Amino acid sequence: MITNQDIAKIVEKYDQKKIAIGTLGSHSSLNIFKGAKEEGFRTVCICKEKDAIMYKKYPLVDELIIVKDFTELLNEQIQEKLRKLNVVLIPHGSFTAYLSTEELTDSLFVPMFGNRQLLKWEANRKSQEDWLRQAGLRLPATFKTPEDIDRLVIAKLPGAKGGRGYFLAISPKAFHKKFKELVQRGLLKEEDLASIHLQEYALGVNVYPSYFSSIVKDDVELLAMDRRYESAVDSIGKIPAAEQLEIEVNPTYTVVGNFPIVLRESLLPEMMRMGDNVHKKAKELAPPGIIGPFCLETVITDDLKIFTFEISARIVAGTNVGIGTSPYAYLKYGENMYMGKRIAMEIKEARTQGKLLDILA
Ligand SMILES: Nc1ncnc2c1ncn2[C@@H]1O[C@H](COP(=O)(O)OP(=O)(O)O)[C@@H](O)[C@H]1O
Ligand SMILES: [Mg+2]
Numbered sequence: 001m002i003t004n005q006d007i008a009k010i011v012e013k014y015d016q017k018k019i020a021i022g023t024l025g026s027h028s029s030l031n032i033f034k035g036a037k038e039e040g041f042r043t044v045c046i047c048k049e050k051d052a053i054m055y056k057k058y059p060l061v062d063e064l065i066i067v068k069d070f071t072e073l074l075n076e077q078i079q080e081k082l083r084k085l086n087v088v089l090i091p092h093g094s095f096t097a098y099l100s101t102e103e104l105t106d107s108l109f110v111p112m113f114g115n116r117q118l119l120k121w122e123a124n125r126k127s128q129e130d131w132l133r134q135a136g137l138r139l140p141a142t143f144k145t146p147e148d149i150d151r152l153v154i155a156k157l158p159g160a161k162g163g164r165g166y167f168l169a170i171s172p173k174a175f176h177k178k179f180k181e182l183v184q185r186g187l188l189k190e191e192d193l194a195s196i197h198l199q200e201y202a203l204g205v206n207v208y209p210s211y212f213s214s215i216v217k218d219d220v221e222l223l224a225m226d227r228r229y230e231s232a233v234d235s236i237g238k239i240p241a242a243e244q245l246e247i248e249v250n251p252t253y254t255v256v257g258n259f260p261i262v263l264r265e266s267l268l269p270e271m272m273r274m275g276d277n278v279h280k281k282a283k284e285l286a287p288p289g290i291i292g293p294f295c296l297e298t299v300i301t302d303d304l305k306i307f308t309f310e311i312s313a314r315i316v317a318g319t320n321v322g323i324g325t326s327p328y329a330y331l332k333y334g335e336n337m338y339m340g341k342r343i344a345m346e347i348k349e350a351r352t353q354g355k356l357l358d359i360l361a
Pocket of ligand 1: 203
């Protein structure tokens with residue numbers, strides 16, 4: 001486990017005037033780099049050859065490090081290079097998608113803007129649920145065994161990407177029938193049964209609020225809101241019910257893009273309290289709590305109940321809808337504020353106040 005002392009030793013050797021902002025070249029990198037440039041930082045991108053075109057077309061990167069695979073971030077030479085460049089890494093979805101929690105907490109000796117300890121709480125559904133429930137959020141009910149199913153549930157596999165292999169069931173009988181079918185079609189294995197997570201299906205619309213937890217200002221700011229454009233679930237309604245039945249379609253949730261959302265104003269106070277409480281609980285679980293961006297994945301039902309089913313304690317790609325500005329960032333900061341820039345601003349302020357170690361892990 002990389003400790004705060006390990007990070008402090010690295011940061012001690014940094015030329016603080018020359019801090020560079022670095023990240024993997026995908027997900028929300030353009031958002032992060034644009035914000036870094038606007039706040040006057042140098043930028044470093046660890047990127048795959050095939051994606052380098054992005055950084056030629058949008059010239060936001062000062063130093064491009066080409067890798068075959070994002071796991072090369074763990075190579076000692078690459079880490080040494082990043083440290084030489086005084087890099088602060090901004091973690092995003094590709095970090096957890098390509099590297100394991102252990103690799104991130106034990107083997108990445110480059111300062112990160114984020115709380116490494118929280119990764120453990122985020123890593124599995126059970127501890128994540130404990131965190132969110134203890135923060136007082138409303139979560140969908142969970143069921144211990146298929147025999148307990150008494151309403152529409154979503155059956156989730158651990159580690160499934162984009163909801164592949166997830167399915168819906170309304171009763172124990174329906175569950176076993178679907179499970180068997182999916183095993184026969186080779187999409188699931190018999191032994192998956194034990195690890196399936198059964199969660200009440202919250203019927204409503206998806207809303208993803210993005211917050212920024214500022215350690216420097218000791219405040220949680222609501223900065224952006226989006227919904228996702230998901231294949232295949234957003235396309236199922238395009239074909240008639242008869243064909244839906246014939247092709248036995250199961251909703252999958254591969255994110256293809258995002259839309260901005262402006263929430264009904266009467267829901268904002270609760271959204272704000274939720275953000276505050278999640279950070280407050282995180283502070284107890286792993287001080288100093290969430291450092292920087294986080295996002296709640298919610299469903300809002302027709303009686304305006306907000307159900308939270310997941311958290312990401314880092315920047316999410318949905319904040320890309322706010323590059324330049326978003327209504328919520330505008331309300332707080334006026335024009336030209338967005339998650340990437342907010343991150344850079346925090347790092348700058350922490351540096352000015354001599355508090356860099358408080359926001360790096
Ligand atoms: N309890 C739920 N009620 C309604 N929809 C849900 C629920 N849980 C997940 N979903 C839908 O399934 C998608 C994928 O679920 P999620 O738990 O976020 O998996 P992943 O780990 O792939 O992000 C979500 O984006 C959401 O649209
Ligand atoms: Mg999710």
